[in-house]
Amino acid sequence: MKTLVVFYSRTGTTEKVADMIAEKLKADMEEIIDTVDRSGARGYLTSGRDAMKRRMTNIEPAKNSPADYDLVIIGTPVWSWNLSVPVRTYLTQNKDRISKYAFFATMGGSGDKRATSEAADIIGKEAVANISFTTKEVVKGNFEARIDDFCTKLSLA
Numbered sequence: 001m002k003t004l005v006v007f008y009s010r011t012g013t014t015e016k017v018a019d020m021i022a023e024k025l026k027a028d029m030e031e032i033i034d035t036v037d038r039s040g041a042r043g044y045l046t047s048g049r050d051a052m053k054r055r056m057t058n059i060e061p062a063k064n065s066p067a068d069y070d071l072v073i074i075g076t077p078v079w080s081w082n083l084s085v086p087v088r089t090y091l092t093q094n095k096d097r098i099s100k101y102a103f104f105a106t107m108g109g110s111g112d113k114r115a116t117s118e119a120a121d122i123i124g125k126e127a128v129a130n131i132s133f134t135t136k137e138v139v140k141g142n143f144e145a146r147i148d149d150f151c152t153k154l155s156l157a
């Protein structure tokens with residue numbers, strides 16, 4: 001199964017999960033690059049506000065077309081109990097090119113359910129599998145067993 005892991009990561013947590021999934025599934029990777037500087041406290045505040053208002057941003061052109069893959073795995077940090085703005089933008093631009101997809105989120109502690117259902121609303125169908133991780137478990141590094149379960153589910157999907 002040809003698989004693409006697409007993710008956005010502001011501070012590296014979602015990237016860490018994306019890396020591990022891609023390595024285990026031997027998948028290609030696509031990092032969503034935002035043209036807006038979201039660093040620091042100011043970036044945190046504007047990102048939270050943009051996410052709450054469900055705004056879009058300008059992302060760099062993708063390297064891969066999701067239409068070329070059997071499965072697309074989408075990863076986002078939770079922002080203001082929503083999808084991150086770069087992932088919302090990517091999904092909105094690419095929804096017609098995504099056939100089968102899985103979804104994962106990283107978060108401080110809550111908002112993954114809403115982000116997951118928002119992704120399904122944009123793409124217009126449910127994911128074959130969903131999972132979320134807290135920042136703490138990713139930083140501590142004790143999340144590999146849950147990734148193994150997720151990857152097993154995907155290989156059966």
Ligand SMILES: Cc1cc2nc3c(=O)[nH]c(=O)nc-3n(C[C@H](O)[C@H](O)[C@H](O)COP(=O)(O)O)c2cc1C
Pocket residue numbers: 008009010011012013014015043044045047048049077078079080081082106107108109110111134135
């Ligand atoms: C603008 C902003 C809003 C956030 N809102 C939430 C939230 O609503 N719920 C939550 O649990 N974590 C929230 N977080 C924390 C991130 O989801 C979490 O730290 C995530 O793992 C960061 O991923 P990253 O390092 O890949 O950017 C927010 C972080 C940012 C920057």
